[in-house]
Amino acid sequence: MQKAILFDLDGTLTDSGEGIINSVIPALEHFGLKVPSREELRVFVGPPLHDTFRRFGVPADKTDEAIAVYRSRYIPIGIFENAPYPGIQDLLSSLRSAGHRLYVATSKPETMAEQVLERFHLAQYFHKICGATLDTTRSTKEAVIAYLLEENGQAENMVMVGDTKFDVLGAKAHGIPTIGVTWGYGTLEELVEAGAAAIAHSPGELLELLNR
16 A cells, blocks of 8 residues: 655664764864763754753753854765665665655754755655754654645655654654664664554665555
8 A cells, every 4th residue: 555654864764973973062062061972972863953952061042052053064064974874775766666655754954854865866756855944943853744744735644764752753743653763863662662653673674564
């Protein structure tokens, strides 16, 4: 049965952690904050930056400044310290050939998501790329999915694919089940606890689940 499939971007389609973490470090240093290990900074991949910067000690009224410092490195350099996960292009090609409608629903600013997907020749597979706004009026996964549904309508056979609890919870708010993937930046435990309908450990396994 053909489906409308919503894909997260960072940690699901592409491994963007290097560029994000490399750009977070100078933003934390800008405020004289202790820089945790790169492993601890992995949590910056996926959620809205405002929320995560606050978790690491940036005052709430300074998060815009932190993001400006972050983007001063990320936009020219970090955005392309990134690569599609092995097997993703074949997955997307197979899904399109099977007649599924593919969308991107990401908390990354939409213009940046489009740049990444164009750079890696993945944009061609998607009917619509939906992301956050630069002014943060649309920043959470729930808000991005709401925007996507307003633009495209809600299909009966709609499913989200993502690597973190934010994908699961954002989709659940709209009655959409999520297949969690374990190759990204979330954990199996958080995906299960958030209520993922199924788990895929590889793009091949994901393809089987989506074609059922």
